[in-house]
Amino acid sequence: MRTILHSDCNSFFASVECLYNPEIRDKPVAVGGDAEKRHGIILTKNQHAKKFNIKTGEAIWQAKEKCPELIVVPPHYDRYLRFSKMCRRIYSDYTDKIEPFGLDECWLDVTGSMLHYKSGYDIAEEIRYRIKEELGITVSIGVSFNKIFAKLGSDYKKPDAVTVISRENFKDIAWKLPASDLLYVGPATNRKLKILGIKTIGDIANFPLELLERNFGKWGDMLYAFSNGYENSPVLKSDECRSVKSIGNSTTAVRDLENYEDAKIIFMILCDSVCRRMREQGFVAKEVGISIRDTDLFTITRQTKLLRHTDITKDIYNASLKLFYENCDFQKNVRSLGVVVTDFKSANEAQQISIFDNEENRMKLQSLDNTLDELKYRFGTFCVRPAKLMFDTSLSGFSPKEEHIAHPVGYF
Amino acid sequence: MKKYISVTAQFDQDGNILPLKINWDDGRTFDIDRVTDIRYAASLKAGGAGIRYTCRIHSKEKYIYLEENRWFIEEPNIVAQKLRSTTPERCS
Numbered sequence: 001m002r003t004i005l006h007s008d009c010n011s012f013f014a015s016v017e018c019l020y021n022p023e024i025r026d027k028p029v030a031v032g033g034d035a036e037k038r039h040g041i042i043l044t045k046n047q048h049a050k051k052f053n054i055k056t057g058e059a060i061w062q063a064k065e066k067c068p069e070l071i072v073v074p075p076h077y078d079r080y081l082r083f084s085k086m087c088r089r090i091y092s093d094y095t096d097k098i099e100p101f102g103l104d105e106c107w108l109d110v111t112g113s114m115l116h117y118k119s120g121y122d123i124a125e126e127i128r129y130r131i132k133e134e135l136g137i138t139v140s141i142g143v144s145f146n147k148i149f150a151k152l153g154s155d156y157k158k159p160d161a162v163t164v165i166s167r168e169n170f171k172d173i174a175w176k177l178p179a180s181d182l183l184y185v186g187p188a189t190n191r192k193l194k195i196l197g198i199k200t201i202g203d204i205a206n207f208p209l210e211l212l213e214r215n216f217g218k219w220g221d222m223l224y225a226f227s228n229g230y231e232n233s234p235v236l237k238s239d240e241c242r243s244v245k246s247i248g249n250s251t252t253a254v255r256d257l258e259n260y261e262d263a264k265i266i267f268m269i270l271c272d273s274v275c276r277r278m279r280e281q282g283f284v285a286k287e288v289g290i291s292i293r294d295t296d297l298f299t300i301t302r303q304t305k306l307l308r309h310t311d312i313t314k315d316i317y318n319a320s321l322k323l324f325y326e327n328c329d330f331q332k333n334v335r336s337l338g339v340v341v342t343d344f345k346s347a348n349e350a351q352q353i354s355i356f357d358n359e360e361n362r363m364k365l366q367s368l369d370n371t372l373d374e375l376k377y378r379f380g381t382f383c384v385r386p387a388k389l390m391f392d393t394s395l396s397g398f399s400p401k402e403e404h405i406a407h408p409v410g411y412f
Numbered sequence: 413m414k415k416y417i418s419v420t421a422q423f424d425q426d427g428n429i430l431p432l433k434i435n436w437d438d439g440r441t442f443d444i445d446r447v448t449d450i451r452y453a454a455s456l457k458a459g460g461a462g463i464r465y466t467c468r469i470h471s472k473e474k475y476i477y478l479e480e481n482r483w484f485i486e487e488p489n490i491v492a493q494k495l496r497s498t499t500p501e502r503c504s
Contacts, residue, residue: 019454019456019459019460019461020459020460021459022456022457022458022459082480083461086452086461132454133453133454134451134452134453134454134461135452135454135461136454136455136456136461137454
């Protein structure tokens with residue numbers, strides 16, 4: 001039987017900030033984005049701030065209403081990266097199968113280390129102790145026989161705790177938890193489950209599989225397997241990369257976008273970043289998607305198929321702009337925009353050329369892109385830019401490619 | 413309090429780093445007689461985490477930390493120290 005650990009750093013960003021600022025350690029602290037650049041939301045909060053019911057993702061002013069003495073500190077991503085690496089250094093003393101899930105969470109398959117330890121619990125306790133001593137932050141660890149229950153375990157008791165969910169006790173622990181605690185049960189799925197009278201994970205496990213499949217399709221099958229402990233996906237080794245399925249960038253503009261000209265500027269920058277990243281990875285994409293969020297924080301996403309695979313910035317830019325024209329009429333000003341490309345194939349694969357396109361022109365555009373890539377690689381993103389971006393340098397003064405931070409990826 | 417310090421250290425051919433001397437702000441230097449322990453550790457007092465060297469200096473034990481490429485020590489609270497130094501001495 002496998003022994004899987006899921007280790008989760010408790011309020012990671014806030015813990016690191018509190019470690020570096022001993023004077024605020026016993027006060028409610030939150031890490032928040034830059035309000036001036038309008039990224040003013042709560043990213044994480046410490047245990048003291050949790051008591052005031054402050055939630056991740058809410059605006060800083062909302063949080064301050066709940067707790068006027070809240071201390072909001074700016075994030076230091078380089079520090080978090082360093083701590084994340086230090087955590088993984090400790091994990092790597094126990095196994096080489098470390099699968100990160102965001103910066104602060106990891107699955108570890110410690111089955112191979114069981115010869116030297118009495119139980120998975122002992123390993124988890126040792127890791128918990130070492131992280132506290134060596135890094136000065138706390139983790140909660142779930143120990144189980146698959147990844148799903150290990151994750152449930154790490155959420156079960158926080159902070160600084162170890163929870164074992166074994167084959168013997170999973171019905172007592174996991175089944176009593178609300179269904180929304182299960183990975184991949186979000187608000188929408190939870191609503192549907194409630195209509196079926198399903199409240200807990202145990203309810204899912206005991207629900208007829210056919211009915212789940214009828215209501216949720218293949219996801220019903222998955223939920224059934226998750227809740228019964230049948231899930232058996234391997235913990236990937238840290239060097240086994242997942243295959244990339246999409247590349248995207250989004251940004252909240254420094255001011256509200258009022259017209260198409262503003263939007264063009266943002267799209268130009270986003271598409272440039274997305275396409276450069278795509279070319280770096282050696283892909284061509286056939287599907288383009290955009291997301292538009294208005295000032296009421298209402299978000300829509302739209303996607304479109306292209307006629308052929310492409311990595312030319314101009315193609316992606318035109319496609320996303322077309323989508324934008326079709327779906328936004330500026331009844332409300334736009335707050336943030338995003339561009340994502342999917343449906344990849346390798347750029348080295350043979351491409352069917354078209355008799356209707358001007359192939360010569362496409363080749364010119366391609367070599368233009370490659371030249372620009374080379375220049376930007378050597379001298380930075382800002383060394384050569386379209387003249388359009390110079391109209392409003394405050395709006396165009398960001399570089400998503402360099403500022404890009406990888407966020408927790410999907411489970412599949 | 414966290415206090416960054418200047419350290420003279422020895423780098424051996426395997427990449428190990430061993431502190432030899434602490435160079436204080438006022439020009440004094442303190443030889444490290446012996447390093448008794450080296451381990452990764454966090455300093456809750458100073459606020460930081462890195463490699464902790466347990467050093468014997470003038471027969472006193474002292475922690476010095478190497479955090480990435482800067483050395484620091486845990487200094488007693490400066491406010492308290494200042495208060496002490498500004499309190500007028502009692503006349504006899």
